[in-house]
Amino acid sequence: MTTPATSADTFTADWQDWHRRQEENLADPHGFLSVTGLHWLTAAPQRFADAPGEWSTGPDGVVVVLGEGEKLLIDGSPVPGTHRFGIIPERSGINAVWGPAVIEVAARGGHDIVRPRHPDNPLRTGFRGTPAYAPDPKWVVTGRYTAFARPRPTTVGAAVEGLEHVYDAPGEIEFGLDGRTLRLTAFPGKAPGHLSVLFTDATSGVTTYAANRVLQLPPPGPDGTVTLDFNRAVNLPCAYTDLATCPLPPAENRLPVAIEAGEKIPYERG
Incomplete structure (x- = not known):
């Protein structure tokens, strides 16, 4: 028979399971706690300390130009020295892999951004x-x-x-x-x-x-x-x-x- 006590216990246990999953998602190696930079792209190529290549954006979308020895993977495949991401829809993004890190390329508020995610970011490791x-x-x-x-x-x-x-x-x-x-x-x-x-x-x-x-x-x-x-x-x-x-x-x-x-x-x- 279900009693108020057992019903309350089930309610609490369900919430605890849900909250544990929330914490796990947040602390994922490439979750938001691993973000190390928020870089706003412009027409002028820029280099960032936490991502490979030179990044820019324009009417045809985001472009990265990788230097010698620099490597990015998209969907498991290496990209050439120059890679065109194209126009990224608002609130969407593409993840490129760089060693243990993920380089998020996204559109937010009408702007193109690069947001690297490094698993060893202190915000994540200290969570x-x-x-x-x-x-x-x-x-x-x-x-x-x-x-x-x-x-x-x-x-x-x-x-x-x-x-x-x-x-x-x-x-x-x-x-x-x-x-x-x-x-x-x-x-x-x-x-x-x-x-x-x-x-x-x-x-x-x-x-x-x-x-x-x-x-x-x-x-x-x-x-x-x-x-x-x-x-x-x-x-x-x-x-x-x-x-x-x-x-x-x-x-x-x-x-x-x-x-x-x-x-x-x-x-x-x-």
Whole structure:
């Protein structure tokens, strides 16, 4: 027979398994903690200490010119001395392998960037986990998703000053918390039909990271019902490093209540 105690134990165990996977992904040898530089490409070729070759960008996209003895692999195959990556779509990227490192070539906020990832980066090797609130079923709430007549282009700021991101917001979520009716603009999630919510709340800058947290949501039900489990609110990479271009929440997603759930300020920012 299931009792409240066993149900609570299962809830906690499920959250612990989820959080362990989050930590493993973050601490991956080529995860965000391994990033050593954020290099903005221009038409003038540039060399960087943490990547091989000379890098530039132009109307036809990113180009790298490798010198004698320099080698990059893409999809397991070596590239020639000059390699043209072409035009990289916004929020997409290509990974090239350089010895134990991965050189990420990406487009963010209308700019082409090179972001090397080295497994021996001290931020990664010294990672000791992310503090978080103890999981509590209180913070699992039911909301109602309403799709917009058509996706709304929504411009938001970024962790990098002067940079902007544009997302096509498909709809909004209404839910109740502490006797208040709240709404959040939703962005597309990581898989078709899924949703992503960027937000801040009254804990931001106090116990949780000031700029943003994110909550990934499953597809809404046929009647628009969606579950928001704030215990699974996580930090974005900019909570750990200044070498990230993370988006900031739209103004309407700054909640006037304290969401005492999910991940807290990383030790690295303490």
